[in-house]
Amino acid sequence: MSNAASPPAPPAIVDSHCHLDFPDFDGEHDALIDRARAAGVTRMVTICTRLRQEPRVRALAERYAGVFYAAGTHPMSAAEEPMATVDQLVALSAHPKFVGIGETGLDYHYTADSAALQAESLAVHIEAARRTGLPLIIHSRDADGDMARILADEHRAGAFSCVMHCFTSGAALARTALDLGFYLSISGIAAFPRSTDLRAIFAAAPLDRILVETDSPYLAPPPHRGKRNEPAYAAKTAAILAEALGMDYPQFAARTSANFDRLFPKAAP
Structure with a gap:
């Protein structure tokens, strides 16, 4: 019988944004969650991107x-998709494990032709965030100017909390978001070797406004880049960013987890 002590548990950390309902994970959820917990990823937020799929995500x-x-x-x-309504999103928020509104936002990379519809949808989600008090989860790509303007204008019209998920935009949008009291979320992209400018944005941000995510099954960090991402790898992204910010990993994990609790109080321990 061995008297060797068990290895210490890894620091607890949160994957603030993943997509567990995507077919990439079909049939693997038990193992996926077990691997995440073994890596210290004790909590995660799985995001529904089309409201007709909400029952599957809720389950x-x-x-x-x-x-x-x-x-x-x-x-x-x-x-x-059918245009969401404020009442529809508010009704979903009654569920005890429903913790945020979105993801919503603007994406002009492939779908600039629907910019007007995207802005209309974004406004609906912002109003739902105001009414529920839940944080807005923003996706922004190739739309920095419009996104900064809309968020600033809407916030002046009525405050709401927000995270810029998988932040990969420029320093100007980062400053706008931070000035509004919003949070920036680090994904595996920030851990790529060439993402020096992006890491500089996070290094300049207040430490109490940074979250960690995977956006899995996408954007796996090194050494898994190009392969399927999963919640367990939030710990790998966080370790790389902690080193880049000159922090030890347990401290970074604790600080970003506390940030998550502040922004997502329904998911706090």
């Missing part, structure tokens, strides 16, 4: 301890 949150969910219409789907 995952109900099945697993530590899994929470949010729902909205992804901007790239704004032209394909």
Whole structure:
């Protein structure tokens, strides 16, 4: 019988944005959650991107301890999906594990032709965030100017909380978001070797406004880049960013987890 002590548990950290309902993970959820917990990823928010799929996403949150969910219409789907209503999103927020509104936002990379519909959908989600007090989850790509303007104008019209998920935009949008009291979320992209400018944006941001995410199954950090991402890899992204910011990993994990609790109080321990 061995008297060797068990290895210490890894620092607890949160994956603030993943997509557990995507077919990439079909049939693997038990193992996926086990690997995440073994890596210290004790909580995660799985995001519904099309409201007709909300029951499937909700079921995952109900099945697993530590899994929470949010729902909205992804901007790239704004032209394909029925326009969400404020009342619809407010009704979803009654669920105890529904913790955020979105993801929503603007994406002009492939879907600039639906910019007007995206902005209309974004306004609906912002009003739902105001009414529920839940944080808005923003996706922004190739739309920095419009996104900064809309967020600033809407915030002046009525405050709301927000995270810029998978932040990869420029320093100007980062400053606008931070000035509004919003949070920036680090994904595996920030861990890529060439992402020096992006890491500089996070290094300049207040430490109490940074979250960690995977956006899995996308954007796996090194050494898994180009492969399927999963919630366990939030710990790998966080370790790389902690080193880049000159922090030890347990401290960075604790600080970003505390930030998550502040922004997503329904998911706090």
